Amino acid sequence: MVLNLEPISVERDLLAPGHRLCAGCAETIVVRQILHAVGEPVIVASSTGCLEVATSPYPYTSWRVPWIHSAFENAASTISGVETMYRALVKRGKIEDKGLKFVVFAGDGATYDIGLQFISGAMERGHRFLYVCLNNEAYMNTGIQRSSATPFGAWTTTSPVGKETPGKTQHRKDITAIFAAHNIPFVAQAAPHAWRDLMSKAKKAIAADGPSFINVIVPCQRGWRYAPGDTIELSRLAVDTCVWSLYEVVDGEWRLNYYPNPKKPVTDWLKSQGRFQHLLKPENKHVVDILQAEVDRQWTKLLERCKVS
Amino acid sequence: MADRRLLSGNEAIGWGAILGECKAFFGYPITPQSEILEFLATELPKAGGVFLQTEDEIAAVSMVYGSSMTGTRTMSATSSPGISLMQETVSLMAYLKVPSVIVDVCRFGPGSGMAQTSQTDYRQVTKGGGHGGYRCIVLAASSSQECCDLVQFAFWLADRYRMTVYVLTDATIGQSCELVDLKTRDFGALPDKDWVLRGLDERGGNGQGIHPHMWDYVGYHEDMNEKYREITENEIKYESYRMDDAEVILVAYGYVSRMAKGAVDLAREEGLKVGLLRPITLWPFPTNVLRELSLQAHHILVVEHSSGLLVEDVECALQGKVPVHLLGIWGTHRRDSSGIIYPERIVEEIKQMVGVA
Secondary structure, three states, X not given: OOOOHHXXXXXXXXXXXXXXXXXXXXXHHHHHHHHHHHOOOEEXXXXXXXXXXXXXOOOOOOEOOOXXXXXXXXXXXXXXXXXXXHHHHHHOOOOOOOOOEEEEEEEHHHHHHHOHHHHHHHHHHOXXXXXXXXXXXXXOOOOOEOOOOOOOXXXXXXXXXXXXXXXXXXXXXXXXXXXXXXXXXEEEEEOOOOHHHHHHHHHHHHHOOOOEEEEEEOOOHHHHOOOHHHHHHHHHHHHHOOOOOXXXXXXXXXXXXXXXXXXXXXXXXXXXXXXXXXXXXXXXXXXXXHHHHHHHHHHHHXXXXXXXX | OOOEEEEEHHHHHHHHHHHOOOOEEEEOOOOOOHHHHHHXXXXXXXXXXXXXXXXXXXXXXXXXXXXXXXXXXXXXXXXHHHHHHOHHHHHHHHHHOOOEEEEEEEEEOOOOOEEEEOOOOHHHHHXXXXXXXXXXXXXXXXXXXXXXXXXXXXXXXXXXXXXXXXXXXXXXXXXXXEEEEOOOOOOOOOOOOOOOOOOOHXXXXXXXXXXXXXXXXXXXXXXXXXXHHHHHHHOOOEEEEOOOOOOXXXXXXXXXXXXXXXXXXXXXXXXXXXXXXXXXXXXXXXXXXXXXXXXXXXEEEEEOOOOOOHHHHHHHHHOOOOOEEEEOHHHEOOOOOOOOEOHHHHHHHHHHHHXXX
């Protein structure tokens, strides 16, 4: 898929500036990339979270497209309702089919935790929509509490670091694989530094005849504890350490999109952020070993699925 | 020396849980409640308790149910939308007479609303919250000290009456810091937990199920009503402030009652005979107390950070015998979500009401 940066750079952003997201937040970067790729006409739904709160402080909006907010758990159901009525009205000849597209932006709390059953339901029913998870690996909007996307060993306010616990004591769940197991036409993982990869995936997803899902890692300077200017570098480092892999599952076929060479050690990743600083102490070396082993296990599994040797 | 600390209302609730022998907490992040979660994540395990963060409020309250059935003092805390999500299980626990303590740090609603302060949950929590016509005791805290004390009292009430007890605060109380005496409160003896989940025969459980009215629906509700009557007779709590010769009675709870207290003092300085009735139990509501106090009053002014919910219970209590006025959310100093009701505004309303403005 050919993507030329120059026309995109002068195209109007569908998410306007002036929103209240933090400096260095990756969410707007990703939302803009995806909306450039998807294009109009599009209807966007957001669940409760940083993006929703910061782009719609009453009575303002940053959205240049029709945008609907639902509660925390049910953006997938809300967009299902919109999409169903659009299809029904077109079918009955009440409105003209303008090729309207439907996109959900939701955080990892809304996707991995509270909203899982509703996304699963929408995917099983087969609504034609793209669900994007803006994954910053914790509840950042409420002040950095752990989610089931938070990695093993990470500090959050509800996975405290102390003598008894070295941060979160569970591994994150593999939600991308869970949605791939719904046998929907398109599922992928992406990252904002790899803009061409991300935008190509958004184009494929929105062209799919059915539900699609893209899980995008969005570095969060407040929650991960790093300097705001390092967001894109951290996105790259996540991929180069195989903490976050770029792949897609198209009609059930797994494809690897990027093979880091060299594959950097997970300690490079841990050193880059405050939320992992405690793991660099000698007494926590066993935690780092567990984390590295899990990253390696997931990477090996992914290579097998993608038939890469 | 007493253990005295500067605590936010939310931290004080956490301390209340620890002092009240809470041994399990299940919760989910939501502003303006998350500090309770964060505090207990660190402190409850140190006090020999269990902390778990769940994937949503439905899971949290369902874990409260499961944990309470083991006989453990268990709590959850959330804010308004979370209270809505919990209701199916709260109703179930009411049906099965399961003790639990649920804290609601109220935020502005309806819907997702705003994370800032309000008192828009009054009707929901005082009328049970979910389906089926049950009741929950509601304790309204108006200071960090009360957050700490009322959570302990809530555990006692929950065990005494085998039901859900809500502790209702608001974003202002939850986030404001005040000095708190950390004291363990003793409220008296409690019945044995002969209802805990054990199993039959040699395990000594109850083969009749958790309530003996499986086929007697009328009897079930009669029993519940009897319990509610007993609670109404014995457990009503309120504070009356400068009420001796009051001709104007303010009625307020939560953070607004603090403002109302300020308004009473300001009005008294100007020679106006104003007092405050602050219900601490919102259910059971101090209906008879208010009725008696109103005999000497010319005016009742309900002040609440909502469109008028508490006022319904006040009107019901007074049955039209004394004029009831309402200063609701329009009394806030700003029309956005950061607005709060200040004492000066209440005094202004009093003056208009009694015709001295």
